[in-house]
Amino acid sequence: MSEDQDLGITQSKIHNTGEWYAEVVQKAELANYGPEGMSGFIVTRPRAYGLWERVQSYLDTRFKQTGVQNAYFPLFIPEGYLEREKEIVEGFDPEVAWVEQAGRNELEERLAVRPTSESIIAPYLSQWIRSYRDLPLRVNQWTSVVRWEATETKPFFRTKEFLWQEGHTAHATRADAWAETMLRLNQYESTYEDLLAIPVLQGAKPEHDKFPGADTTTTVEALMPDGKSVQGATSHYLGTEFADAFDITYTDTDETSRVAHTTSWGLSWRALGALIMTHSDNQGLVLPPTVAPEQVVIVPIWQTETKERVLEYAEDVANNLDDAGIRVELDDRDDQNPGFKFNEWELKGVPLRAEIGPDEATEGTVTLIHRPDGESITAERSEIVETVQEQFDAVYAKLYAAAEETLNSNIRIAETRSELLGTIGQHGGYVKTPWCGDEGCETAIKDEIAAEIVMVPISSDEDDEQDTTDENMGVNNDTTVESNEK
Amino acid sequence: MSEDQDLGITQSKIHNTGEWYAEVVQKAELANYGPEGMSGFIVTRPRAYGLWERVQSYLDTRFKQTGVQNAYFPLFIPEGYLEREKEIVEGFDPEVAWVEQAGRNELEERLAVRPTSESIIAPYLSQWIRSYRDLPLRVNQWTSVVRWEATETKPFFRTKEFLWQEGHTAHATRADAWAETMLRLNQYESTYEDLLAIPVLQGAKPEHDKFPGADTTTTVEALMPDGKSVQGATSHYLGTEFADAFDITYTDTDETSRVAHTTSWGLSWRALGALIMTHSDNQGLVLPPTVAPEQVVIVPIWQTETKERVLEYAEDVANNLDDAGIRVELDDRDDQNPGFKFNEWELKGVPLRAEIGPDEATEGTVTLIHRPDGESITAERSEIVETVQEQFDAVYAKLYAAAEETLNSNIRIAETRSELLGTIGQHGGYVKTPWCGDEGCETAIKDEIAAEIVMVPISSDEDDEQDTTDENMGVNNDTTVESNEK
Ligand SMILES: [Zn+2]
Numbered sequence A, B: 001m002s003e004d005q006d007l008g009i010t011q012s013k014i015h016n017t018g019e020w021y022a023e024v025v026q027k028a029e030l031a032n033y034g035p036e037g038m039s040g041f042i043v044t045r046p047r048a049y050g051l052w053e054r055v056q057s058y059l060d061t062r063f064k065q066t067g068v069q070n071a072y073f074p075l076f077i078p079e080g081y082l083e084r085e086k087e088i089v090e091g092f093d094p095e096v097a098w099v100e101q102a103g104r105n106e107l108e109e110r111l112a113v114r115p116t117s118e119s120i121i122a123p124y125l126s127q128w129i130r131s132y133r134d135l136p137l138r139v140n141q142w143t144s145v146v147r148w149e150a151t152e153t154k155p156f157f158r159t160k161e162f163l164w165q166e167g168h169t170a171h172a173t174r175a176d177a178w179a180e181t182m183l184r185l186n187q188y189e190s191t192y193e194d195l196l197a198i199p200v201l202q203g204a205k206p207e208h209d210k211f212p213g214a215d216t217t218t219t220v221e222a223l224m225p226d227g228k229s230v231q232g233a234t235s236h237y238l239g240t241e242f243a244d245a246f247d248i249t250y251t252d253t254d255e256t257s258r259v260a261h262t263t264s265w266g267l268s269w270r271a272l273g274a275l276i277m278t279h280s281d282n283q284g285l286v287l288p289p290t291v292a293p294e295q296v297v298i299v300p301i302w303q304t305e306t307k308e309r310v311l312e313y314a315e316d317v318a319n320n321l322d323d324a325g326i327r328v329e330l331d332d333r334d335d336q337n338p339g340f341k342f343n344e345w346e347l348k349g350v351p352l353r354a355e356i357g358p359d360e361a362t363e364g365t366v367t368l369i370h371r372p373d374g375e376s377i378t379a380e381r382s383e384i385v386e387t388v389q390e391q392f393d394a395v396y397a398k399l400y401a402a403a404e405e406t407l408n409s410n411i412r413i414a415e416t417r418s419e420l421l422g423t424i425g426q427h428g429g430y431v432k433t434p435w436c437g438d439e440g441c442e443t444a445i446k447d448e449i450a451a452e453i454v455m456v457p458i459s460s461d462e463d464d465e466q467d468t469t470d471e472n473m474g475v476n477n478d479t480t481v482e483s484n485e486k
């Protein structure tokens, strides 16, 4: 078994969360670090890229069902375009990678490798939109972006290049743009809750922490097991400020020229980080069946004299599941024993293991084991497809329930400042508390303990933006929110 | 009708092919040129990106069915890595865009924006492959690459950044790697012939024109209506030279360490260029139904007194087609007349138009018009789904037959050098001719007329690589092959 231990996870999720996470990513073959000279970059291996493809497919299908079209804008953005955006937003300048030389020549104007694409997309929206008939206009692109943050690398959470999608839309009215903002936020929520088995909280960022230039930044936040909040995705109602700056106007039905209302929204591969972090354990990766590359692995258990009939039975089960569209792997390797195989597939996060030995073959059954907790079920061979599908649902429900329990038990209430400090200091997690709307009150808390406002209630009311009162409830958290995303 | 002419194509496909192509791309809303300071870049609009998505989906499905997994490698490659590759290949140095500054700092080693990813993928293949059990290993990525070519921009044919896929595989034996090379070449052929309605020729590049470092470069070539050959995609058998240089070795069943045989293969959005160029005409874009964003557009034709029943009937037909999974658009705009609509949808390349007026509504029919040639069919309302699907097949067959006719009538035979010069000089297109295998004989032709060897017969025989004899047939062409792809 010493060979197994080399392959297995040696760090503890509770005691060394960071080291444990890095080990799971490495040993479950999700990612490697980039080459020397490229710290902050990762190589996304097929097992992780497959997870990203399932997130893409889930979200992209919903985008297309709701009027979004994909497009592709250049990788580079001329410096002058970024400058133009800087008139309204602070910009990403300190984090930009610049191309100054290309081919045999020095460029006349240096080009930014896109840190986000607002400033190159907006001028084209301006060209494409002429009249109210062209609205709403919705484009999205799936790309990588580069932000040269000087923090320690954490695969899928903090990397200098990351994969994401960015959607940009223009609308005739404030109401339409608001509906769009919330539609995308709800699609992000559904991605977390219905695909990744992670419950999230919906809210808005406080005024001083929203996307620069946005009217309102909405967010879905997920609580990690170490008590930190992860910003799962954001959806911005940009008002008319961007459209004003980039001349995104349209001729209305009454022939008047009006400024469009715009939105933007993005989800990055940080969703994979949250996925890995939330469900996995000291045996390795744990994945919900919705996204797992292999949903069920069959491990046949034989002696020399039973090998033939066990394998024949196992192959038959595998074919049956495969025909039903289930992602099944039959691990019939000769050179590894079942214990080794159990450990390897547990490490890789396969949600359901099917054990088939001579008893199962004789009795016409299959033993199914849940990855998260080892619960064992005896399935009838004749009902194997239905039973496996039911057990997928059961595993999903277990993962979701555990994450929900973590979330619910970590939302505490504080009515006063000293209650708040005491509660977060002792427990971490979130605290629901009234907030006057003044940034100074947050700063005072930040100075005492590393906590900040994660969200305030979403309000679409045009007039109340500055009117945050003691009636509003902020949700706090024991650490800064990850900053790898807009 | 003057408004229509503004919107329509003004250039002639035959007389000004280049200008005509640029106009179709622009007016069919496929792409815009990049911003000032970024000549050579294009913005891929949704109508073109949707075409790329269908190519991706077709090919990616087939890749996955045949053992390929997608991955994602960093956008940047350290200069030292490119240098290492240069020991075996000439490299892309003169075409590379370099990042020297990122964040607030000058980088210690400059980074290339990937022109292709061999040099960063190979070291990871080396890490991941330990024993024969890890073979074959197949990874692919869908990305953009940057090559700073100083030629005139031609959307999808010549751009400084282009979208593509690059696959990289390692195998235990030469035979396996050869089979892989041909499998991918056949998948490319199928993409052109079964999805894009473009017949292609399969062949190998002559020794002096193969991918540097490759053992054999295979290609699919499509003949454009202007008599130029487009290299549609390439698949390289790399032998063991790359694996040697990057230490891609494996422990074989007999415990011996052996060098792997590798392949690489790629298809770029040049396929969209070939698609647009091949089928379109002086009325605008023409697309096969397999990839068209709208497969059929319904144009209702009404007078005030017939409007209600015509529209009701048309909506019912639209719902019926939509339910059957057909991409249908009902153009019920009030503010444009049918003639305007006909022109607009012709310009945009919708393969089938359905006209519905009071007569159709009364008689229970639908008039269907083929985009390529205006052929008109009366369909029974009760059989509309089947008839529309049949007409899709008919339109596809028409497009393919026309392209095949162009191809076949432009492959000529020449037995002697003077025959060859005469034939190409007069007709362009391809010439099938014996070739001694000596580059000098090609140069002599090149010097007289702008023609070069497009392909020689594919041979997988290990010993005959240098043994090209007069028995082999080269295929020539009146111009250089596009060079936007490996
Ligand atoms: Zn206060």
Ligand SMILES: [Zn+2]
Pocket: B435, B436, B437, B438, B441
């Ligand atoms: Zn010769």
